[in-house]
Amino acid sequence: MKKAVVLLSGGLDSATVLAVAKSRGFQCYAMSFDYGQRHECELAAAKKVAASIGVEDHKLVKIDLCAWGGSALTDNIPVPDAHSYQEKVPVTYVPARNMIFLAFAVAYAEVLEARDIFIGVNSVDYSGYPDCRPEFIKAFARAAKLGTKAADEDWEYTIQSPLQNLSKAEIIKLGTSLGVDYSITHSCYNPDANGLACGKCDSCDLRRNGFKEAGVPDPTRYQK
Amino acid sequence: MKKAVVLLSGGLDSATVLAVAKSRGFQCYAMSFDYGQRHECELAAAKKVAASIGVEDHKLVKIDLCAWGGSALTDNIPVPDAHSYQEKVPVTYVPARNMIFLAFAVAYAEVLEARDIFIGVNSVDYSGYPDCRPEFIKAFARAAKLGTKAADEDWEYTIQSPLQNLSKAEIIKLGTSLGVDYSITHSCYNPDANGLACGKCDSCDLRRNGFKEAGVPDPTRYQK
Numbered sequence: 001m002k003k004a005v006v007l008l009s010g011g012l013d014s015a016t017v018l019a020v021a022k023s024r025g026f027q028c029y030a031m032s033f034d035y036g037q038r039h040e041c042e043l044a045a046a047k048k049v050a051a052s053i054g055v056e057d058h059k060l061v062k063i064d065l066c067a068w069g070g071s072a073l074t075d076n077i078p079v080p081d082a083h084s085y086q087e088k089v090p091v092t093y094v095p096a097r098n099m100i101f102l103a104f105a106v107a108y109a110e111v112l113e114a115r116d117i118f119i120g121v122n123s124v125d126y127s128g129y130p131d132c133r134p135e136f137i138k139a140f141a142r143a144a145k146l147g148t149k150a151a152d153e154d155w156e157y158t159i160q161s162p163l164q165n166l167s168k169a170e171i172i173k174l175g176t177s178l179g180v181d182y183s184i185t186h187s188c189y190n191p192d193a194n195g196l197a198c199g200k201c202d203s204c205d206l207r208r209n210g211f212k213e214a215g216v217p218d219p220t221r222y223q224k
Numbered sequence: 225m226k227k228a229v230v231l232l233s234g235g236l237d238s239a240t241v242l243a244v245a246k247s248r249g250f251q252c253y254a255m256s257f258d259y260g261q262r263h264e265c266e267l268a269a270a271k272k273v274a275a276s277i278g279v280e281d282h283k284l285v286k287i288d289l290c291a292w293g294g295s296a297l298t299d300n301i302p303v304p305d306a307h308s309y310q311e312k313v314p315v316t317y318v319p320a321r322n323m324i325f326l327a328f329a330v331a332y333a334e335v336l337e338a339r340d341i342f343i344g345v346n347s348v349d350y351s352g353y354p355d356c357r358p359e360f361i362k363a364f365a366r367a368a369k370l371g372t373k374a375a376d377e378d379w380e381y382t383i384q385s386p387l388q389n390l391s392k393a394e395i396i397k398l399g400t401s402l403g404v405d406y407s408i409t410h411s412c413y414n415p416d417a418n419g420l421a422c423g424k425c426d427s428c429d430l431r432r433n434g435f436k437e438a439g440v441p442d443p444t445r446y447q448k
Contacts, residue, residue, distance in 0.1 A: 061287075062286075063285075063287055095330075095331040095332075095334035095335055095372065096327055096328075096330045096331035096334055096368075096371065096372060097331070098371065099327040099330060099331070099367065099368070099371050099372075100324070100327040100328060100331060102327075103320055103323040103324040103326075103327040104320075104324060106319075106320045106323060107319040107320035107321070107323070107324060108319075110319035110320055111319055130370065130371050130372055130373060130374075130375045130376065131371040131372070133370065133371075133375070135370050135375075136367060136370040136371035136375070139363070139366045139367035139369075139370045139371070140367040140371065142363045142366070142367070143323065143360060143363035143364040143366070143367045144320075144323070145363075146354065146357065146359050146360040146363045147320065147322065147323050147354055147355040147357075147360035147363070147364065148319065148320060148323075148354055148355070149354060150354075151354040151357070151359075151360070152354065
């Protein structure tokens with residue numbers, strides 16, 4: 001069986017990606033990051049998702065993304081409500097986050113001798129995040145080939161982003177067909193102390209509309 | 225004044241790079257990593273070097289590179305003596321290390337609004353490390369452009385590797401001409417508890433020969 005590293009945030013998208021990787025016959029090694037995110041209950045969700053779908057191992061990597069700030073997800077910048085901002089790159093963008101996550105995934109893959117890395121980037125919903133675009137993923141894969149043993153052995157890492165062109169509703173339909181239990185996933189940027197979703201942020205808005213459009217009951221627990 | 229992020233390990237090469245960046249008129253923001261390296265006294269050296277040459281700020285980022293092993297620098301694999309191994313990629317190679325360091329540097333640069341990143345890679349001495357080669361650096365710069373706000377604003381990060389084609393002796397001559405105090409730098413992969421260099425590993429060997437060739441007195445403190 002081929003091995004794959006799967007970046008697993010605990011959100012709806014990455015849970016779906018893990019199910020896709022399993023359905024494609026990979027032995028999956030999940031990797032999650034504790035980067036000082038506001039929504040730390042993501043990590044509890046990641047553990048539940050890894051256990052529910054089944055992985056060979058699950059690495060939790062603690063990193064220091066908040067040491068220099070720059071994002072509403074790691075700083076004291078308020079998380080805006082959905083549609084309340086129209087900048088090209090939203091304030092919830094964490095500088096170079098996916099680049100850092102992918103670099104760690106490549107390190108892990110190199111040690112495992114895995115050649116596939118799965119990531120739940122999605123350019124339909126999040127076109128404002130440069131590190132979710134296919135041209136970035138392609139350029140990163142090139143750097144990964146040239147910066148690792150792959151360069152000397154003439155093969156390359158495949159960075160699989162199976163959600164790249166799907167809408168949130170399509171992602172939910174895909175995951176549902178693969179048996180993903182979305183009740184254990186977490187998407188909200190601004191949950192309360194009990195992990196209940198705010199229902200107001202961009203991420204909640206996309207998720208809620210996704211379930212509605214997909215015609216799948218929304219299992220998310222929202223704050224009253 | 226333009227800002228630059230400078231990757232600073234505390235070794236001879238990165239100290240020289242910091243001096244080069246200063247001499248080119250950059251305001252320098254140093255970044256060092258605590259990645260569970262055997263030679264942790266590198267970090268003490270990095271602090272001394274930053275203070276000696278002068279930086280605007282110095283971020284120490286703690287990361288978890290040893291969570292999955294794979295290198296003599298982070299594992300219990302013995303550090304080999306110089307010239308005792310002839311593999312293409314040495315056992316002291318840390319998987320994807322420079323990729324991870326550069327990804328963090330891009331994140332820091334993005335927050336600082338710096339467009340230049342300095343790194344002390346050097347392909348003459350370390351041709352066995354794929355992540356020190358110019359083709360990797362170029363591919364990474366491309367990924368950094370496409371994965372950050374730079375993509376929408378049509379500029380790019382310049383990853384400056386001023387030591388790329390210099391021999392160790394040339395690096396030492398360059399740094400000496402810029403006033404670098406090499407007595408506070410640390411290169412050994414396998415120092416003793418007092419931080420004294422082993423004099424036997426590949427890194428010690430290159431350093432010692434470099435001083436000899438450069439005709440500069442070697443200030444390194446070796447174990448008896």
